[in-house]
Amino acid sequence: MxxxxxxxxxxxxxxxxxxxxxxxxxxxxxxxxxxxxxxxxxxxxxxxxxxxxxxxxxxxxxxxxxxxxxxxxxxxxxxxxxxxxxxxxxxxxxxxxxxxxxxxxxxxxxxxxxxxxxxxxxxxxxxxxxxxxxxxxxxxxxxxxxxxxxxxxxxxxxxxxxxxxxxxxxxxxxxxxxxxxxxxxxxxxxxxxxxxxxxxxxxxxxxxxxxxxxxxxxxxxxxxxxxxxxxxxxxxxKSLMPLPSTAVNQSLPELDLLLVGRSASAPVLSELTRRFDASVNVIAGTVETLAGSRFGRLRVEVDSPRPISEITAYLEDAGVHVEVAA
Ligand SMILES: Nc1ncnc2c1ncn2[C@@H]1O[C@H](COP(=O)(O)OP(=O)(O)O)[C@@H](O)[C@H]1O
Ligand SMILES: [Mg+2]
Incomplete structure (x- = not known):
């Protein structure tokens, strides 16, 4: 030690x-x-x-x-x-x-x-x-x-x-x-x-x-x-798990997601599409195992009739760190 x-x-x-x-x-x-x-x-x-x-x-x-x-x-x-x-x-x-x-x-x-x-x-x-x-x-x-x-x-x-x-x-x-x-x-x-x-x-x-x-x-x-x-x-x-650069489309809301451990292994996105009647398009992302834990970093485009705030609240609840992309 x-x-x-x-x-x-x-x-x-x-x-x-x-x-x-x-x-x-x-x-x-x-x-x-x-x-x-x-x-x-x-x-x-x-x-x-x-x-x-x-x-x-x-x-x-x-x-x-x-x-x-x-x-x-x-x-x-x-x-x-x-x-x-x-x-x-x-x-x-x-x-x-x-x-x-x-x-x-x-x-x-x-x-x-x-x-x-x-x-x-x-x-x-x-x-x-x-x-x-x-x-x-x-x-x-x-x-x-x-x-x-x-x-x-x-x-x-x-x-x-x-x-x-x-x-x-x-x-x-x-x-x-x-x-x-x-x-x-x-x-x-x-x-x-x-x-x-x-x-x-x-x-x-x-x-x-x-x-x-x-x-x-x-x-x-x-x-x-x-x-x-x-x-x-x-x-x-950000240096360990950088978000791959993206061409931003801007017509739909985009979210940057950081999935850690449990949330990186759970089908969070398919659950989201069901609950919010949403279509989710992954624009960029990486999934890696670091020090034995799974990490995912994704940028997704979300098309849903429900407000984006409800979607981010659901994701945060599921253990995903969410930032609304500027
Ligand atoms: N023997 C020394 N005399 C004076 N300044 C030093 C000496 N060794 C290192 N420094 C200064 O201490 C700081 C840290 O240096 P250093 O430990 O070599 O950094 P690194 O290895 O991260 O590049 C630097 O500003 C360097 O100029
Ligand atoms: Mg040195």
Whole structure:
């Protein structure tokens, strides 16, 4: 479990004070994946550096599985850091070492006995699906395979936490899917706590249980994926489930519908046509499963003798979020 409380980090730049993190509070339960999204300059890298103790926060605390990292003595920083595995955008492997030698590296640094290293490295390479590539050099591996080696190396010290900084930003779509599936599976098998820094909403959709939006050092929106998507006032919901652009006809009333969970699985629209003697025409829409729940976003055109206010009231009652399109 990761708990960040009132974290602040300021930098001095000449006369100016730059607040890179401003009162950041978040918590990630064990066995789950939390996404941090934000534009360039939002403070994502600063957060990663504070979590890995590469940088000391100005105030606030970072607690990982009960241990307050901000209170760790300088002499214990290295040991504390071993509890956190890091996965980067580029695997940053050593070219002169084979896959297994790369994975072995963090274990050699702490003088793990040779036999144990061999056993552990074999286990890790199997875990990431690269058992046959143990003796391959990075130049002989694809981008996705290199990232798998990077993940195996991050897991070598049996960390409780995995910090992934843009883990798929350098990969093609198919490889991105593979790596995301691997991260998701490892989170479950090893009961890891995972933080994924990304600018890609796709990554959040595919693997995150919860998400925070960082802007100018502050978390301006956060929550479980289901809640964030259902929140009509926030910007994350619109980015996660955008309404496809439409050519507006304007002769009939149009409604934007957000169907969440129960309402996304129920025949709400066919019931509407019966009750209101309406014809409903879907102009645009998507239905997706996010964090195990179904979501639908639809724009519909409604032709009914009954007032539109009655129809929206019925839909809201059925658990659908409705906005009358302008
Ligand atoms: N070492 C530093 N000295 C001064 N300012 C910094 C330093 N590191 C980051 N910043 C500033 O802090 C803010 C957040 O930066 P950063 O964490 O790198 O954002 P992101 O990773 O989201 O792009 C930016 O305004 C950046 O200029
Ligand atoms: Mg950055």
């Amino acid at each position: 990761i708990t960040v409380t009132n974290l602040r980090k300021t930098y001095r730049q000449g006369e100016r004070t730059i607040t890179a993190l401003d009162d950041v509070t978040l918590s990630v339960p064990k066995g789950s994946i939390h996404g941090i999204v934000g534009h360039s300059g939002a403070g994502k890298s600063t957060l990663v550096r504070c979590l890995t103790l590469l940088d000391r926060p100005s105030s606030g605390s970072v607690v990982i599985d009960g241990r307050d990292l901000t209170r760790v003595k300088d002499s214990e920083v290295r040991t504390a850091r071993r509890r956190i595995g890091m996965v980067f955008q580029h695997a940053n492997l050593m070219d002169s070492r084979t896959a297994s030698q790369n994975v072995a590296h963090p274990l050699e640094l702490v003088k793990t006995p040779k036999g144990e290293i061999a056993r552990k490295v074999g286990e890790l390479l199997s875990l990431v699906g690269l058992a046959e590539f143990a003796d391959a050099y990075p130049s002989q591996l694809s981008g996705g395979q290199k990232q798998r080696v990077g993940i195996a190396r991050a897991l070598a010290s049996d960390p409780d936490v995995l910090l992934c900084d843009e883990p798929t930003s350098a990969l093609d779509p198919a490889t991105t899917e593979d790596i995301l599936t691997l991260i998701r599976n490892l989170t479950h098998t090893l009961n890891l706590t995972v933080l994924v820094i990304t600018h890609e909403m796709h990554v959040v959709k595919r693997i995150c249980d919860s998400v925070s939006l960082l802007e100018r050092g502050r978390i301006i929106e956060h929550g479980p994926l289901q809640d964030v998507v259902g929140n009509r006032t926030g910007s994350l919901g």
